[in-house]
Amino acid sequence: MTRDFIHINDFIILVEEANSTNIEVDSCRFDEPIVGVAFYGSGNVDLTVKYHQNQKKFQYTKGLSLSFYADEQVEFEHTVSPNKNLKCIVVATKLSNMEQLPNQEGELFSDLLKELVNPKASYVEGPCFYMIPEMENIVDAFFSNSYSGKTKMMFFRSHITALLSHFFGQLAIKQEEVSKPKHRKQLDKAKDILLENLDNPPSLSELSQAIGFNTTSLKKEFKAIFGVPVFKYLQNERLVSAHKLISEKEATVQEAAWQVGYDSLSSFSNAFVKRFGYRPSQIK
Incomplete structure (x- = not known):
């Protein structure tokens, strides 16, 4: 199991990867309330989100992009098995940092993920959809690059920007389709x-x-x-x-x-x- 935390501007990037010949359970929490988007690679790991007495299960995560709000009470549990390994990137920001995000990213979160920026529970699930091929390629690149040091950080910074651009672009398209008149x-x-x-x-x-x-x-x-x-x-x-x-x-x-x-x-x-x-x- 490898878990890297990378700080880019006011974003926290969590890169997780795990393989196992046995069934293993790995869980994580965040230290304070965050708004995030999880991008799952080819591993197709099982995910269970636990909060208070509730839980939400995801059994087909390959290519999934999942937006969410979570406070300190929320536990994200991955079940890794021989055929279901973990490849996940979480792009998150503290709720208190939302207005400080550069390049209008804070406005995008506020406009397209309103239910997450103004949460009404410990865990709030936002839009969830399967990634387009361009997004999947970016996620795969995170787990296959061989860079290190400053070059690796430059690589991560550019790819995170591209990944978020695709995510918000697809989200805007889907919301526009929902709002289009049907009559x-x-x-x-x-x-x-x-x-x-x-x-x-x-x-x-x-x-x-x-x-x-x-x-x-x-x-x-x-x-x-x-x-x-x-x-x-x-x-x-x-x-x-x-x-x-x-x-x-x-x-x-x-x-x-x-x-x-x-x-x-x-x-x-x-x-x-x-x-x-x-x-x-x-x-x-």
């Missing part, structure tokens, strides 16, 4: 209803019913996919339509305002100025 057809239908009824649009409740949504889901998913709230989108389309009518001399300013649903000419003119930077009467 594109219904949202497109809502948009079409608005465009067809610029002069007399439905209420938010009526629009929700027309596409089978509740109002909360409609507001959230419409903004996520079109970039603006429902009625801001409606207002923009009204003003664009009015601009076209006036510029192509198909309607006067007053007529254009009425055709896109404005009862007040002053309200229309003020909204037009905010949208285009000049009054409708100035269109040539």
